[in-house]
Amino acid sequence: MKYLIAGLGNIGTEYAHTRHNIGFDVVNQFVSKHDGSFQTGRLAYTTTLKWKGKTFVCILPTTYMNLSGKAVKYWMDKEKISTENILVVVDELALPLSKLRLRPGGSDGGHNGLRSIFETLGTHNYAKLRFGIGNEYPKGMQAEFVLSKWRKEEEPLVKLKIAKAVEAIELFATQGINAAMNEVNNKEFSL
Numbered sequence: 587m588k589y590l591i592a593g594l595g596n597i598g599t600e601y602a603h604t605r606h607n608i609g610f611d612v613v614n615q616f617v618s619k620h621d622g623s624f625q626t627g628r629l630a631y632t633t634t635l636k637w638k639g640k641t642f643v644c645i646l647p648t649t650y651m652n653l654s655g656k657a658v659k660y661w662m663d664k665e666k667i668s669t670e671n672i673l674v675v676v677d678e679l680a681l682p683l684s685k686l687r688l689r690p691g692g693s694d695g696g697h698n699g700l701r702s703i704f705e706t707l708g709t710h711n712y713a714k715l716r717f718g719i720g721n722e723y724p725k726g727m728q729a730e731f732v733l734s735k736w737r738k739e740e741e742p743l744v745k746l747k748i749a750k751a752v753e754a755i756e757l758f759a760t761q762g763i764n765a766a767m768n769e770v771n772n773k774e775f776s777l
Contacts, residue, residue: 587640588671589642589667589672589759590661591644591673591675592609592658592672592674593609593645593646594609594676594700595607595646596651601733603736605677605731605735606651606719606733607677608748609646609674609717612675612717612751612755613644613646613675613755614646616755617635619752620642622644627645628664629657629661630649630657631645632644632645643665651699652698655702655704655705656702658672658707659707669711669712670690670712672713673715673755673758674712674714675715676715676716677716677719677732678697678717679731680721681717682718683720684743684775685774685775686715686718686750686771687715687718688714688763690711691713693710700714713758713763715770717747717751743777746777753769
């Protein structure tokens with residue numbers, strides 16, 4: 587079984603470890619946990635890992651967020667991976683920092699990266715792991731908020747949730763999406 591694990595974010599040091607780049611951070615953590623390292627590939631940083639009889643093609647698109655679909659489609663086609671074996675990790679404004687949500691489908695919810703994937707694949711039917719980043723920003727400041735770094739007091743909870751998100755990726759591949767959803771959905775993460 588082969589899986590495509592895509593973490594969404596923007597390349598460039600100015601975007602590193604911002605709320606909008608949490609997809610990069612989660613997939614980076616998954617790859618380092620399994621002793622992998624990324625290389626520069628077509629449209630993405632990529633690596634292939636083997637774990638528990640599964641193959642994971644992990645990508646961090648280098649297309650910038652609003653063109654993420656190009657990278658996802660390219661690697662899906664190149665590696666011959668079906669949509670039910672795709673998992674995209676993405677930041678989510680509509681969820682509080684204490685939440686993760688995994689779904690087998692669902693709309694883009696206004697997220698530019700997910701919209702690009704929908705436009706390229708023509709379907710919403712692939713798994714999305716949404717990492718709650720909260721929405722505590724003044725009216726009209728959404729872009730600044732999502733591109734901001736985590737506050738010091740948020741960092742321990744972010745680390746905990748990254749570890750839980752990595753476990754969700756592992757469960758998704760080894761026990762299926764329902765087991766993974768049971769592990770993260772409807773839970774409040776706190777320290």
